Amino acid sequence: MxxxxxxxxxxxxxxxxxxxxxxxxxxxxxxxxxxxxxxxxxxxxxxxxxxxxxxxxxxxxxxxxxxxxxxxxxxxxxxLGLDRIWNVALVGVGNLGRALLRHNVLRKRGFVIVGAFDCDPFKIGEEVAGLEVICSSKLPEKVKELNIEIGIITTPQERAQRAANYLIEAGVKGIVNFAPARISAPENVAVEYVDFIHHLFSVAFQISLNQSKGKLK
Structure with missing residues (x-):
């Protein structure tokens, strides 16, 4: 095309x-x-x-x-670049991170999480969905080793930028951020935000608007 x-x-x-x-x-x-x-x-x-x-x-x-x-x-x-496999790193193995690791839809769409990373010493070494949780500081070597091109951030808000810094320094060129925080990244690094609260706000507004219209009839 x-x-x-x-x-x-x-x-x-x-x-x-x-x-x-x-x-x-x-x-x-x-x-x-x-x-x-x-x-x-x-x-x-x-x-x-x-x-x-x-x-x-x-x-x-x-x-x-x-x-x-x-x-x-x-x-x-x-x-769209969906005719190939993309290797992905997930940073932040909390509840949301674990859910994504266990969700097969990403793999079916060609996005394969090949590395799980966290800075919590109690999580490092744990196995989740067949992947050992690795210390985030090891991202640079693992990105090269596993040919990772995309990063997913599922950390708490206050750790999102640090996670982004690790990914950027490791050479990742695209980030999907689920953390409720804006992150700074170079222009050559694509960043997308997934904000559930934003969508809930939008739905709540639309419901309220429809209800208001109903009262006016």
């Missing part, structure tokens, strides 16, 4: 990941072709948005026919 030079909007990347998930479902159901209208409905967008998103990567679909499910799924996965 040939990616155009202009900057691709962040929202487009998010939608592309959703398209992949829906295309996988269709493929599992035995569907060979899908119209832009049907794909749009299942993804909660309009057909023109799908066409606009895909246009960043080339021409897809056959007029009057639709999109070939398998081919489109593979093309999007290639564009």
């Amino acid at each position: 040939q990616i155009k030079k202009e900057k691709i909007p962040r929202a487009t990347i998010t939608r592309l990941a959703l398209y992949v998930q829906e295309l996988e479902v269709l493929e599992q159901q035995g569907e060979k072709v899908v119209s832009s209208e049907k794909l749009a409905r299942s993804c909660g967008v309009n057909p023109s948005q799908i066409r606009k998103d895909l246009a960043y990567f080339g021409e897809f679909g056959v007029r009057g026919v639709g999109y070939y499910v398998h081919e489109l799924k593979e093309a999007i996965k290639q564009s």
Whole structure:
């Protein structure tokens, strides 16, 4: 897939990941072709948005026919870098970290946690989901040894930056931060935040808004 030079909007990347998930479902159901209208409905967008998103990567679909499910799924996965295995380090083996280590969905999506790290001496040496918990200070040597490219931070808030520093110094170029804290990182290190509270705030607001609208009727 040939990616155009202009900057691709962040929202487009998010939608592309959703398209992949829906295309996988269709493929599992035995569907060979899908119209832009049907794909749009299942993804909660309009057909023109799908066409606009895909246009960043080339021409897809056959007029009057639709999109070939398998081919489109593979093309999007290639564009997102999902056609390969990514080795991941997890820093912070608390309750959330343990849950992620034991969750098979990451591995199924091509993200394999190959190293678990923590600075708590009571956790170091413990085995979780088949991985021995290693001292975070050993990240630099382990990142090279295990060919780790992505880091996941699940530490308490006050330890997030230190965990990020370890990962950055080790050469990791992408971080997903579950800790409720903003972290500083060089421009060449991609950082994404997963904030459950933010989403709960958003849902609470939408519920309150809908309730307010109901009272006005």
